Amino acid sequence: MTIAQEEIFGPVLSVLAYESDDEAVAIANDSAYGLGGAVYTADGERALAVAGRIRTGTCQVNDGLPAGGGGPFGGYKQSGLGRERGPEGLESWSSSPWPSRPAPNRR
Helix, strand or coil: CHHHCCCCCCCCCCCCCCCCHHHHHHHHHCCCEECEEEECCCCHHHHHHHHCCCCCCEEEECCCCHHHHHCCECCEECCCCCCECHHHHHHCCCCCCCCCCCCCCCC
8 A cells, every 4th residue: 555655744644444463563564664653552552562563763652752752763764774862873973993003022
C-alpha cells in the first residue's frame, strides 16, 4: 500500500486495517524509510512491545513526546544516517587519535 511505504509529510492521517500485531509491524516496516512512527492502544505494555519492533528512528506511544523527548534523534533506512543530540550525535563530529611512537631500542 503506497501510503504506508512513502515518506509523506503532512498533516496526513492514514488508517490501515490489520489482523494481528505481527501484520501491523510488517506493514510499518515494509518501507524504504523510517524517520518516525506512532502506536496507539489502550494496552500500554502492548504498545511498547509493538513500538520496539518498528524500525523507525523514533516511535511515539499514545501521544508520547515527539522525537524522543530530547534524546538522540535520527531515522533508519533512507530517512537519514546517524543521530542528532546526545553522545550518538557527537560521535559523527569527533575522532579519536591513535598515537604512534617509535618502538623501544632493542640491544
